[in-house]
Amino acid sequence: MPQQPAVGILHPGSMGAAVAACAKTHASAVLWCTEERSTASAARAEQFGLQPVATLHELLNRADMVISLCPPAAAEDLAAEVASHGFGGWYVDANAINPERMRRIEALLTPHAKAVIDGGVVGSPPVGGKSPTLYLSGPTAATERVEALFTGTAVRTKTLGSEIGKASALKLAYASFQKTSRVLVALSIGVAREHGVDQELIDIASQRTDSYLAEPEYIAKTAARAWRWGPEMEEVADTLEAAGLPPEMLRAAASTLARWTDAKDDSELTLTDALNQLAQP
Structure with missing residues (x-):
């Protein structure tokens, strides 16, 4: 070269x-x-x-x-x-x-x-x-x-x-937490909003350090990236399964992300829009 x-x-x-x-x-x-x-x-x-x-x-x-x-x-x-x-x-x-x-x-x-x-x-x-x-x-x-x-x-x-697969394994190991946790935030904020206690939930989370729950504005960004993140979670699930570990949580995260398919790269998406889409089958 x-x-x-x-x-x-x-x-x-x-x-x-x-x-x-x-x-x-x-x-x-x-x-x-x-x-x-x-x-x-x-x-x-x-x-x-x-x-x-x-x-x-x-x-x-x-x-x-x-x-x-x-x-x-x-x-x-x-x-x-x-x-x-x-x-x-x-x-x-x-x-x-x-x-x-x-x-x-x-x-x-x-x-x-x-x-x-x-x-x-x-x-x-x-x-x-x-x-x-x-x-x-x-x-x-x-x-x-x-x-x-x-x-x-x-x-x-x-x-x-030198082993092929190490870099991919590290990427997916990190993504399994970093991206699934964002999905869990969306579900937590969504159910709290349904009962009118979403601000109280955010206030509780804000008292803790480094809580994704204190960053609800990121839900819209998660929705806009769901078209990429969903297949990535399937890759993580396959990796877990190959290691003898349960893949169901990651497959569920992928299924949740699929509800945001229509939000692909939508930089104008609001938190309310993202949560409304999440609530629709």
């Missing part, structure tokens, strides 16, 4: 576009594929100065490294599509998927790829002073290349070892 590699991002969502923008610091180019992408994706890519290419085939031909950041449900199919083109570079799967799926993705790409790197992003997109951590696992030489790509940027990196 050249000292300044060409990097392809699949696909520039809110996290992917911001991470790709950080990669520009040490990349000769950061490419994205316009094929079948939305106007919102195009706007984000333009905002962050990513270079458009017409097809996935062109992106893979030009890129030395590909970073996959997409909805969890699409990660394996996307990797299979990349594999079908015989991609021969470094493939970083930074999606919120369970370790078994990550190992299947590695198997799909290994025949041609130089290396497959397992990744997991913990934190908010790297904009406005925020600095998420990209956890990595995989072959040492390969993870070092990813670390070098983000050196000195808002994306911090930490390598967990």
Whole structure:
């Protein structure tokens, strides 16, 4: 790989576009594929100065490294599509998927790829002073290349070892608490509101430190992200089940999040709107 590699991002969502923008610091180019992408994706890519290419085939031909950041449900199919083109570079799967799926993705790409790197992003997109951590696992030489790509940027990196699946496991272990707890807040506030005691509940929670119950305004943000978080909770549930642990709580969280499907990326959604949607089957 050249000292300044060409990097392809699949696909520039809110996290992917911001991470790709950080990669520009040490990349000769950061490419994205316009094929079948939305106007919102195009706007984000333009905002962050990513270079458009017409097809996935062109992106893979030009890129030395590909970073996959997409909805969890699409990660394996996307990797299979990349594999079908015989991609021969470094493939970083930074999606919120369970370790078994990550190992299947590695198997799909290994025949041609130089290396497959397992990744997991913990934190908010790297904009406005925020600095998420990209956890990595995989072959040492390969993870070092990813670390070098983000050196000195808002994306911090930490390598967990050479075993594929470690980064995915850490991401899902964190998400299982962080995201399910937000769902529980919505249910708690919702039932309290039904009985006219929601402010009293918030007052109680405010007396404690670091209580999500004291942050009801975050419910609307949770609703807007539910389309991504729901499939992620299913991935966590699969991981729990594979470990012999009960998955039902996470599947219930995914089912609850599904009630907010129509709120996808709605930045204007209010707390009242979110709770009303939650109360509808």
